[in-house]
Amino acid sequence: MSCASKKYVSLMNKVLDQEATEQEKQVLFEHLATCDECRVHFNELNDSTELLRRLTHPQLPAAFTKSVLDHLPPDKRNVIRKWGSRHPVLTTVAICALPMSLVVIGARRQTRDRSGYALVKVSGDQT
Numbered sequence: 001m002s003c004a005s006k007k008y009v010s011l012m013n014k015v016l017d018q019e020a021t022e023q024e025k026q027v028l029f030e031h032l033a034t035c036d037e038c039r040v041h042f043n044e045l046n047d048s049t050e051l052l053r054r055l056t057h058p059q060l061p062a063a064f065t066k067s068v069l070d071h072l073p074p075d076k077r078n079v080i081r082k083w084g085s086r087h088p089v090l091t092t093v094a095i096c097a098l099p100m101s102l103v104v105i106g107a108r109r110q111t112r113d114r115s116g117y118a119l120v121k122v123s124g125d126q127t
């Protein structure tokens, strides 16, 4: 069984971009209920859309910076605070880099799980 219709692929993109009307959503979901091929494709698109969303808007707790700083030894804390107040943009980038790299590693693991590759444990401390 093969689904040749490109119509549903563009509908999937519309739904995931939240640009589809209720009627278009209904058409798509009715088709997904009967078509395995499109359902798998839709799930993959959905996963990568979700991943992109997380990458562009990493969800950091409000107290994230403070809790990172609190875990550092006091002498380093002061150095980092001073450096951070002089380079606020770089500090933000550095703080975002850690959770973003974890998201990327997590996504790679998921992909490996699904395609049957061995799961590689990422070791080492993350600080």
Ligand SMILES: [Zn+2]
Pocket (backbone or CB within 6 Å): 003, 004, 008, 031, 035, 037, 038, 039
């Ligand atoms: Zn289909």
